């Protein structure tokens with residue numbers, strides 16, 4: 001077994017343990033493997049362990065890997081080639097939306113309507129709708145992307161109307177907390193916002209994805225209700 005496979009098993013064990021501790025079903029949390037800065041070889045090494053969902057921060061780097069994996073899966077007759085799921089999780093400028101709409105399956109970093117409108121217009125007709133999470137600046141970090149919590153519901157309602165997008169949920173990256181309790185409290189704010197928007201009756205279809213937690217804080221995120229953790233370092237190593 002490669003190190004990456006072993007690491008994936010360890011991370012899945014962490015997720016299962018955290019789910020048990022929180023009284024949640026172990027399959028209620030999806031694992032997004034964040035492969036940014038690592039090559040296509042690292043993604044290929046994760047496939048035997050059953051990993052299929054990958055997160056990328058940089059558009060050009062991500063698309064290079066998406067195309068490389070398409071070729072690799074075809075030449076290794078891995079039928080799962082089309083089943084790989086690519087998530088754009090980095091800050092997105094409006095001049096980069098077209099390649100993202102053409103290549104990725106999910107975008108988790110939508111923080112304003114203009115970006116969402118462009119993604120919807122540019123999503124090719126032969127592909128399924130782009131799956132969207134809104135990034136929320138939950139702790140008002142000055143240098144951080146994300147919609148302000150107070151504006152998140154209106155943005156969610158507007159994004160949900162766009163024809164080529166499917167609104168799936170919220171994503172947040174809070175500042176590191178001093179301990180587990182503080183980290184739980186911070187993640188709980190995003191969970192509360194998620195529940196509030198779903199309960200407000202502004203969405204035809206409730207959001208089902210709460211993307212919270214990374215290598216350092218996935219246990220706290222799962223405690224607070226995360227349904228998708230985004231893990232890079234614990235799988236692929238330090239960057």
Ligand SMILES: *Cc1c(COP(=O)(O)O)cnc(C)c1O
Nearest residue numbers: 034089214215216230231232233
């Ligand atoms: C890099 C990154 C991650 C993964 O972080 P690790 O600490 O390496 O697990 C998760 N989410 C986003 C948005 C990232 O940019």
